[in-house]
Amino acid sequence: MGAIRTTGLTKRYDGVLAVDGLDLRVERGEVFGFLGPNGAGKSTVINLVLDFVRPTAGSATVLGYDSRTETTAIRRNTGIVPEGATLYERLTGREHLAWIARANGVEADVPALLDRVGLTIDDADRRVGGYSKGMGRRLALAMALVGDPELLILDEPSSGLDPAGIREFREIVREEAADGRTVFFSSHVLGQVEAVADRIGILNRGKLVATGTPAELRGSCGITQSIRFEVTTVPTLDALNAVDGVETTSVDDGVSPSDGSIIEVGVTDAAAKIEVATWLAERTRVRDVVSEERSLETLFDAYTSTARSEQSNARTNGQSGKQNGTWANVQQLRDLEEVEA
Numbered sequence: 252m253g254a255i256r257t258t259g260l261t262k263r264y265d266g267v268l269a270v271d272g273l274d275l276r277v278e279r280g281e282v283f284g285f286l287g288p289n290g291a292g293k294s295t296v297i298n299l300v301l302d303f304v305r306p307t308a309g310s311a312t313v314l315g316y317d318s319r320t321e322t323t324a325i326r327r328n329t330g331i332v333p334e335g336a337t338l339y340e341r342l343t344g345r346e347h348l349a350w351i352a353r354a355n356g357v358e359a360d361v362p363a364l365l366d367r368v369g370l371t372i373d374d375a376d377r378r379v380g381g382y383s384k385g386m387g388r389r390l391a392l393a394m395a396l397v398g399d400p401e402l403l404i405l406d407e408p409s410s411g412l413d414p415a416g417i418r419e420f421r422e423i424v425r426e427e428a429a430d431g432r433t434v435f436f437s438s439h440v441l442g443q444v445e446a447v448a449d450r451i452g453i454l455n456r457g458k459l460v461a462t463g464t465p466a467e468l469r470g471s472c473g474i475t476q477s478i479r480f481e482v483t484t485v486p487t488l489d490a491l492n493a494v495d496g497v498e499t500t501s502v503d504d505g506v507s508p509s510d511g512s513i514i515e516v517g518v519t520d521a522a523a524k525i526e527v528a529t530w531l532a533e534r535t536r537v538r539d540v541v542s543e544e545r546s547l548e549t550l551f552d553a554y555t556s557t558a559r560s561e562q563s564n565a566r567t568n569g570q571s572g573k574q575n576g577t578w579a580n581v582q583q584l585r586d587l588e589e590v591e592a
């Protein structure tokens with residue numbers, strides 16, 4: 252039984268096919284990065300699996316529970332950080348945690364929760380109106396961790412954070428995953444997903460266009476790595492081209508004989524690296540080796556670039572009726588407003 256399963260999941264908003272027959276499998280214990288450009292349908296998928304919106308077709312399960320009929324069990328075992336989660340300025344961090352604990356009928360070990368997300372007791376007793384963006388994201392995460400959920404679903408968790416904040420958030424995600432939790436998080440920023448995810452799913456126009464580990468996805472780009480050898484003399488490279496996993500070879504001769512030459516070899520298979528290095532070392536003197544990992548950017552662009560401009564046009568043309576901050580979808584919002592009033 253997986254963490255999240257969707258079968259033919261589809262959502263059509265008048266005129267917009269936000270999610271298109273999605274078959275997604277997220278396994279227990281993994282950090283799954285759900286990547287896609289703005290408007291790809293990531294938030295809609297999250298809203299569908301959590302039953303905040305109803306599908307036009309298809310079905311989903313979370314931790315083996317049916318999204319539509321076993322919502323209570325799902326909410327009990329899932330911590331959620333919605334996109335742009337709204338916090339309540341007049342309440343303290345501690346009051347937010349207490350409210351979530353009460354709503355879920357569980358105890359909240361406030362000091363332990365604060366510790367997990369890097370907030371202090373003093374922070375917890377301040378009103379959230381005085382929090383920085385990063386502190387707000389930490390509190391939202393602490394709220395998601397109340398009740399020790401098995402699964403964390405984070406919608407664009409790093410949005411609005413500076414690079415240090417993004418790094419810290421990533422570490423927190425890693426720690427939670429190391430504790431055995433499944434983490435499913437969406438992002439439109441490749442680097443953030445690649446740095447933390449065990450597996451990545453790329454969503455484009457509501458369809459899953461690629462899934463795999465970062466290494467597998469890089470492999471599907473064609474050339475996975477480019478290795479540059481600085482050599483004194485250049486041997487005939489025909490035999491090197493025949494080595495399994497070698498995709499390209501090229502030579503850049505230095506301006507003078509003392510500069511040596513650069514042989515650049517593109518390999519699709521990591522195992523080929525050693526073979527190439529050994530082959531060259533047997534035939535010439537290798538003075539330096541530089542290996543560059545080809546970024547997943549290439550793959551991401553290939554799958555998503557044509558769609559990006561169309562999607563942003565659709566948005567500026569006012570086709571998006573989307574609400575920001577899906578706390579707005581949660582029944583519990585009403586409870587919180589009552590607390591605030």
Ligand SMILES: Nc1ncnc2c1ncn2[C@@H]1O[C@H](COP(=O)(O)OP(=O)(O)OP(=O)(O)O)[C@@H](O)[C@H]1O
Pocket residue numbers: 264265267268269287288289290291292293294295296334439565566570571572573574
């Ligand atoms: N409530 C809604 N009513 C109408 N259209 C919607 C609604 N919610 C989403 N959409 C549309 O569905 C498509 C997918 O939107 P969604 O917010 O799921 O994408 P996303 O990948 O989460 O984007 P972002 O990264 O910008 O949050 C978009 O075209 C959006 O305009």
